[in-house]
Amino acid sequence: MRRINAGIIGFGTVGTGVVKLLTESRELISSRIGADLCLKYVADLDIKKDRGVTLDQGVLITDAEKVVSDPEIDIVVELIGGETIAKKLMLKAIENGKHVVTANKALLASSGSEIFAAARKYNVDLGFEASVAGCIPIIKSIKESLAANRIHSVSGILNGTCNYILSKITSEGTSFAVALKNAQENGYAEADPTLDIEGFDAAHKLAIITALAYGMTINLDDIYVEGISGIALEDIRYAEQLGYRVKLLAISKHVGEGIEARVHPTMIPFDNLFASVNDSVNAINVKGDAVGDMFFVGRGAGMMPTASAVVSDMIDISRNILSCTSQRVPLLSYRDENIKTIPVVPMDEIWSRYYFRFTVVDRPGVLSTISGILGNSGISIKSVQQTEEKKEGPVPIVMVSGPAREADVKKAIANINTLSITDGNAIVIRIGEDVSH
């Protein structure tokens, strides 16, 4: 049986998962592809640590250079993360004619053009299914299953950490801080959770999906990013009363001649499937002109789901190798010469409905002042909630707007925040009705 040699760089969680899956499913994989997908190397600086998996003699090495240089290696799996060494190794592997599989969304989102250009030049395959939404086959679906569709929008719960935290606050009524601590204790959040909770990780994934969905290049800086650290239990409770769940949503939409690309907390109506996706689970909705709405739900992170996506790419590449072809499907979904420049709509120009919570002094005329400012900015109010408070001190006013332009909302809110009747800290959360069926 033909042998295909793979080398893994990075023996962390996902690396260990890939080793496990390749070992446990070796026979299963060969019964599907008709070749033996072998692990020749696993490179990691720490070769002492017990990861609970057994490797053959000589497989575990410290020298990553060997993986990208050994002429016998067909596929290099980059799982060290980070952007410097990973990029250097990946480019070297490509230059040496090796196919590459990676889960490194940050690197692809920031240096994608350079890496994809190199892969095209050296005619090697580059698999990155694991970089977005773990085991959900969104990359393959956009590149292959939806290939005849003009895609109108792709929205998703793309960060498991944020979804876990928001679900905890919702179900257990804890504060953000407590939910974050819980996520860290349970391995759902890093010690430094910034990348996740501030929305950057979701933005990296959105950049990759957006490029594939519309056949365009996109700069990470053009994506509006707002995280969940400002979400209070109070707002989640008001959202519930209004019939919404709060989710961190990554949204890209073809609107007119441009593309909206944004990540922010979003209130989702209960009857929308996104509202039922809880804990660390991910979900993606794609709207295409032929398929209408298509919805995927699955584990977006974790050792084995991510490993499954990595190995599916290795299998795909193996099948290309066995068919003596490469880049059978264009790396970025469209052929290089057909990748367009599409303008990204500035955040100020987007339209949405909004949830506002103002903390105000309990005095006559306050409601009329605030609603006056909103009305003068062309923002209609669809519902207002101001309940009689038993306690002394400032009181909340909760409002839901009709469709309004972001710039108008920003201006009106800035205006309201200057008033002495408010605490200067209005809460604004966008409402997403049209993100899934």
Next chain:
Amino acid sequence: MRRINAGIIGFGTVGTGVVKLLTESRELISSRIGADLCLKYVADLDIKKDRGVTLDQGVLITDAEKVVSDPEIDIVVELIGGETIAKKLMLKAIENGKHVVTANKALLASSGSEIFAAARKYNVDLGFEASVAGCIPIIKSIKESLAANRIHSVSGILNGTCNYILSKITSEGTSFAVALKNAQENGYAEADPTLDIEGFDAAHKLAIITALAYGMTINLDDIYVEGISGIALEDIRYAEQLGYRVKLLAISKHVGEGIEARVHPTMIPFDNLFASVNDSVNAINVKGDAVGDMFFVGRGAGMMPTASAVVSDMIDISRNILSCTSQRVPLLSYRDENIKTIPVVPMDEIWSRYYFRFTVVDRPGVLSTISGILGNSGISIKSVQQTEEKKEGPVPIVMVSGPAREADVKKAIANINTLSITDGNAIVIRIGEDVSH
């Protein structure tokens, strides 16, 4: 630009959708595949009918033989349905070395072995993504994205007609007959709806999925099939009170050394995603050892969603043609020599929880008689509902069981049905807790 020639046989709804999509997305498709996917023929006996699409001179023909014989044709798309002529044409196309795309689940479920054997012999590709769940990429996902997973189960709402009817009964409180009539008027059900409402269509799809998921051959006759025509509004209302929605579920499960394969109405707990999939929408849950639960939702029928799946197969095959390869992925997910015989578990041996509704005379001792028979058969009762009825005459008793063996339930129910205190027509609906996350 290289030209790939396709011919469609059958200019019905899906055929028209494929023509539309190939015409409207011609440029989009060529910008993805780097070749021109051309429609050389559309064959149909009725060439007079206006389908609202324009074909070039000479494309529309009556002679299907020409499509399968013309040496210039690369891909034959079979969309006439039925099992006799479709099979003949498909086999002839394959013998002539043409790749085939079809949506004909009935034919694949009944004559799959013969057709796949021919495709293997002549080394042509056979695309059938459209045969199961319309635009949901379940075939590609099982064959490629989940290729490293041992699949534990695949369950799905695979028939849009049934889901539409059950949703109507639930949301509008109509009878089954009225909901069916409504479905027929709105184009969601055929004039003769037997194939759909009796569960056979879902069974055809389940046969295809089961073969792919476990790498096995399965006879249609080995699948237990029970349709929805016996579902009364009353049971849907009781289900709601108990926290369930009734769905027609197709279930295949690897249990021990065997495979369970069955289609029947199933009560789904509210918090399960299947419970939120309404109208004619389809959904599929796959459990794999590495990915855990993966859930897909999308349109399972209709002109454009089905056309999207057909064209995605045409694109896949075109990419193989352009890469000078075929059967890059085994037709049936596993390589021929690795397809196993796995026994199908007899329905009598399955375990499930059950919902029972007995119609009984209002007399002391009835409840104890019925629960006595169930208890003696090893069926534990988890909840009982018998509300005081104002009217005279028979009264309902609703029960929910703990896990029980189908054979024991059948025997106990047959026993209860012979009692003079009941109307002899106990309603039994299986409860599916473990069908999705």
